[in-house]
Amino acid sequence: MNAPVNHNDLSLSASGVTVAFGGFKALTDVSLTVTPGAVHGLIGPNGAGKTTLVNVLTGFQAPTEGQVVLSGKSVGDLKPHALRRTGIARTFQAGRLFTGLDVLDNLAITGVGLGHSRRASEVEAMRLLDWMGAAHLAELPAAGLPYTDERRVGIARSLMFGPKFLLLDEPAAGMSEAEAEDLAKTISLVAEELGCGILLIEHNVGLVLSVSHHVYVLDAGQIIEEGDRDIILASKAVRDAYLGAEHTENEESS
Numbered sequence: 001m002n003a004p005v006n007h008n009d010l011s012l013s014a015s016g017v018t019v020a021f022g023g024f025k026a027l028t029d030v031s032l033t034v035t036p037g038a039v040h041g042l043i044g045p046n047g048a049g050k051t052t053l054v055n056v057l058t059g060f061q062a063p064t065e066g067q068v069v070l071s072g073k074s075v076g077d078l079k080p081h082a083l084r085r086t087g088i089a090r091t092f093q094a095g096r097l098f099t100g101l102d103v104l105d106n107l108a109i110t111g112v113g114l115g116h117s118r119r120a121s122e123v124e125a126m127r128l129l130d131w132m133g134a135a136h137l138a139e140l141p142a143a144g145l146p147y148t149d150e151r152r153v154g155i156a157r158s159l160m161f162g163p164k165f166l167l168l169d170e171p172a173a174g175m176s177e178a179e180a181e182d183l184a185k186t187i188s189l190v191a192e193e194l195g196c197g198i199l200l201i202e203h204n205v206g207l208v209l210s211v212s213h214h215v216y217v218l219d220a221g222q223i224i225e226e227g228d229r230d231i232i233l234a235s236k237a238v239r240d241a242y243l244g245a246e247h248t249e250n251e252e253s254s
């Protein structure tokens with residue numbers, strides 16, 4: 001294992017981020033901070049801008065205005081691979097494993113891409129699979145994996161060589177409630193045991209509220225609420241965003 005990292009003064013922030021696609025603003029003046037060792041939820045209806053925000057934080061999308069700030073310093077226009085080397089990792093909404101490789105190689109190739117030797121990458125890959133209770137998958141072809149295993153492997157791969165921040169875009173999509181709960185436990189452990197700061201995007205709001213220390217709610221490109229579970233549950237703005245303002249006014253029963 002690498003020497004323990006002092007995460008104390010680390011943080012990853014979006015600061016006043018606006019993203020315009022032509023005349024359409026997918027994000028408007030969004031600010032949010034992820035700190036080590038904690039799970040931060042990001043929820044919001046379809047098209048709210050969640051994936052766009054993750055793309056900005058990981059260098060896949062340049063902001064039109066605003067910036068990404070890592071531990072107090074703007075990251076400028078660093079590209080995804082450079083940001084990954086600074087310790088910002090992500091998963092994708094669709095798994096994106098290399099289907100021609102086995103599971104171990106899917107992880108190892110990330111280590112090699114980060115500049116580690118093949119051997120060190122394989123050792124790290126095996127250590128992580130083991131940590132996630134997925135060592136039995138190591139030699140299986142990635143192509144044939146059941147959906148939930150594919151997701152776990154995707155997360156294990158993103159954890160190669162201990163990123164400081166992990167951004168998870170709908171990791172529980174398509175899972176049963178029991179599988180999602182299992183995944184939620186893993187996500188909590190990544191924060192607690194590995195000290196990672198996590199940004200968790202999920203449509204399964206119950207799952208987000210159950211594991212997050214702090215939750216941000218995006219709607220139509222803007223943060224409309226943030227706070228702990230109780231604040232989110234009590235928020236009229238959040239209810240309106242999910243159910244539609246007219247709907248909640250007209251149909252109290254829902």
Ligand SMILES: Nc1ncnc2c1ncn2[C@@H]1O[C@H](COP(=O)(O)OP(=O)(O)OP(=O)(O)O)[C@@H](O)[C@H]1O
Nearest residue numbers: 021024025026044045046047048049050051052053
């Ligand atoms: N490259 C792009 N060009 C134009 N519009 C885009 C682009 N990427 C995203 N959008 C639009 O920006 C808005 C936000 O999209 P985004 O994918 O960030 O939403 P989301 O909250 O992740 O949605 P979902 O819950 O469906 O994953 C949507 O209206 C989408 O159509």
Ligand SMILES: [Mg+2]
Nearest residue numbers: 050051052093
């Ligand atoms: Mg999305």
